[in-house]
Amino acid sequence: MAGDGAERTGATRRRGAALEQAILRAAADELLESGYAGLTMDRVARRAGTNKNAIYRRWPNRAALGVAAYRQLAVANLDPPDTGELRGDALELLRRANCHWTSPLGEVLRGLLSGVGEEPELLARLQEQAGAAGTAGWLTVLDRAVARGQASPEARHPRVATVALALLRNEIVTRGIASAPDAVLVEIVDEVYLPLLRGRARPGVG
Amino acid sequence: MAGDGAERTGATRRRGAALEQAILRAAADELLESGYAGLTMDRVARRAGTNKNAIYRRWPNRAALGVAAYRQLAVANLDPPDTGELRGDALELLRRANCHWTSPLGEVLRGLLSGVGEEPELLARLQEQAGAAGTAGWLTVLDRAVARGQASPEARHPRVATVALALLRNEIVTRGIASAPDAVLVEIVDEVYLPLLRGRARPGVG
DNA sequence: TTCGTTAGGGTACGCAGCGTACCTTAAAGC
DNA sequence: GCTTTAAGGTACGCTGCGTACCCTAACGAA
Numbered sequence: 001m002a003g004d005g006a007e008r009t010g011a012t013r014r015r016g017a018a019l020e021q022a023i024l025r026a027a028a029d030e031l032l033e034s035g036y037a038g039l040t041m042d043r044v045a046r047r048a049g050t051n052k053n054a055i056y057r058r059w060p061n062r063a064a065l066g067v068a069a070y071r072q073l074a075v076a077n078l079d080p081p082d083t084g085e086l087r088g089d090a091l092e093l094l095r096r097a098n099c100h101w102t103s104p105l106g107e108v109l110r111g112l113l114s115g116v117g118e119e120p121e122l123l124a125r126l127q128e129q130a131g132a133a134g135t136a137g138w139l140t141v142l143d144r145a146v147a148r149g150q151a152s153p154e155a156r157h158p159r160v161a162t163v164a165l166a167l168l169r170n171e172i173v174t175r176g177i178a179s180a181p182d183a184v185l186v187e188i189v190d191e192v193y194l195p196l197l198r199g200r201a202r203p204g205v206g
Numbered sequence: 207m208a209g210d211g212a213e214r215t216g217a218t219r220r221r222g223a224a225l226e227q228a229i230l231r232a233a234a235d236e237l238l239e240s241g242y243a244g245l246t247m248d249r250v251a252r253r254a255g256t257n258k259n260a261i262y263r264r265w266p267n268r269a270a271l272g273v274a275a276y277r278q279l280a281v282a283n284l285d286p287p288d289t290g291e292l293r294g295d296a297l298e299l300l301r302r303a304n305c306h307w308t309s310p311l312g313e314v315l316r317g318l319l320s321g322v323g324e325e326p327e328l329l330a331r332l333q334e335q336a337g338a339a340g341t342a343g344w345l346t347v348l349d350r351a352v353a354r355g356q357a358s359p360e361a362r363h364p365r366v367a368t369v370a371l372a373l374l375r376n377e378i379v380t381r382g383i384a385s386a387p388d389a390v391l392v393e394i395v396d397e398v399y400l401p402l403l404r405g406r407a408r409p410g411v412g
Numbered sequence: 413t414t415c416g417t418t419a420g421g422g423t424a425c426g427c428a429g430c431g432t433a434c435c436t437t438a439a440a441g442c
Numbered sequence: 443g444c445t446t447t448a449a450g451g452t453a454c455g456c457t458g459c460g461t462a463c464c465c466t467a468a469c470g471a472a
Contacts, residue, residue: 013438013449040429051450056431114320116382123382157397163373167365170372173379176329191363192402199405200397219420219467246458257421262460 014050023048023055027069032104036066036111066112067122073105080137086145090193093137094164094185101172102179110178138162145197152201160200164193220256229254229261233275238310242272242317272318273328279311286343292351296399299343300370300391307378308385316384344368351403358407366406370399 014022026048030039041062045052059065081092100106109126116122138161145151155161167188171180220228232254236245247268251258265271287298306312315332322328344367351357361367373394377386 015439015448019449041431042429051452052431053433053451054449057448060431062430113379114322116320120382127380127382159373159393159397160401163369163398166373166376167369169380170376174333174375176326176333187365191365191406192369195366195405196398196402197405199401199403199407201405221419221468225420247460248458257423258460259422259462260420263419266460268459 019048019050019054020058023050023058023065024069024072027065028072031066031069031073031108031112035108036115039066039069041065063116063119063122067116067125070108070112070126073108080140082144086141086148086150086197087189087194089141089144090164090189091185093141094168094189095182097134097165097168098179098182098185107178134165135162138165151197154200155197157200160196163196164188167192225254225256225260226264229256229264229271230275230278233271234278237272237275237279237314237318241314242321245272245275247271269322269325269328273322273331276314276318276332279314286346288350290354292347292354292356292403293395293400295347295350296370296395297391299347300374300395301388303340303371303374304385304388304391313384340371341368344371357403360406361403363406366402369402370394373398 023044027039027044030044030047039062041052041055044065045055048054055065059068078096081089081096083089083092101110112126113123116126135158139156139158142151142155142161146153146156168180168185171184171188172178229250233245233250236250236253245268247258247261250271251261254260261271265274284302287295287302289295289298307316318332319329322332341364345362345364348357348362348367352359352362374386374391377390377394378384
């Protein structure tokens with residue numbers, strides 16, 4: 001692992017994109033090993049077989065490097081589940097999200113989220129990937145439910161679709177935990193998500 | 207403000223609770239002025255008219271001091287609104303919460319939340335105050351709505367009651383903003399919160 | 413009142429980590 | 443080959459956390 005950096009002694013000097021990639025990979029590896037808190041510029045430089053100059057020429061500070069490195073780690077999201085019923089799909093999506101927070105990658109993201117702190121620009125860049133990826137799956141699942149007649153078209157509203165995800169995120173953030181118990185997921189789906197969709201099924205009623 | 211510390215030259219030496227209070231007040235003042243990011247042990251010590259020893263004898267590290275100091279700032283929460291209708295009450299509660307995040311106090315809390323980072327214990331202590339305070343108001347508002355016949359008793363569920371608040375928090379956290387536009391609050395209430403309560407009004411339907 | 417114990421005050425230090433400066437040296441382009 | 447550009451090496455300044463030591467005031471018991 002990270003062979004790129006270690007065996008670089010005596011080799012030819014890298015430039016431009018090659019070096020940039022090496023730095024990003026080194027930073028990503030450090031993120032996975034030590035999290036954002038343990039990501040230091042010196043160690044990244046050493047691991048990439050270069051020095052801090054090369055890094056600071058490309059990223060203005062540690063946070064920016066962290067966010068950029070995280071992009072390397074961001075994986076393509078899987079196909080949304082299709083269990084044949086809305087409840088099963090929703091639970092599955094929630095469970096996947098819940099697992100993601102526990103994974104090494106999720107841990108990195110949590111560290112990054114809390115570490116980036118005062119820089120909304122970077123935060124936005126993080127959410128772009130993590131957030132947008134989630135929304136699509138929920139809309140797909142909802143579409144299928146509408147097609148099946150298990151939900152009304154009024155349910156198709158981005159904020160509504162991702163309510164369950166938002167609640168899970170809230171649970172994790174406010175409690176400072178890595179993942180929520182499964183019972184919480186079930187509760188979110190049964191006590192909030194499904195009733196909400198029911199409530200939106202009759203737009204005229206009040 | 208902070209007069210305690212500045213005029214301490216030549217006075218008698220403080221001990222125990224008196225000194226502890228002085229430190230906490232100094233730390234709280236620093237929090238308000240510079241946020242958690244700007245809270246340094248040296249400055250707190252200087253402002254309290256003491257030195258770092260006295261601080262480290264009481265709190266193990268900066269984060270712990272920050273959280274303890276924040277308690278000093280936490281205000282009693284106001285009475286929940288009573289506009290006579292559920293929608294108005296909910297919107298008002300949301301607007302208050304939204305303002306709170308923008309206030310200096312909210313700024314401190316945000317900084318603290320992101321700064322405490324890897325210490326779930328401290329995080330939990332923070333949420334104890336900030337979180338619990340919120341829930342009560344929502345339950346009260348819901349109770350009144352139930353009494354008026356505007357909501358069914360099934361709505362009285364802690365997770366359900368605070369859904370709007372959770373969504374707002376999610377909005378703020380994921381976007382890295384200080385406060386959400388009012389349109390978002392309205393959307394949360396009209397597109398999610400009220401439909402959800404409607405959906406829970408008929409437990410047997412499916 | 414005196415004397416020992418406790419806790420505060422003063423200060424200096426070690427250490428880590430960020431970001432910068434400056435010079436040397438290799439790669440690329442003409 | 444010669445110039446320009448960018449990488450490498452290294453050292454440094456700075457800030458801030460947490461610790462160590464020693465001195466001194468307050469407190470309490472004899």
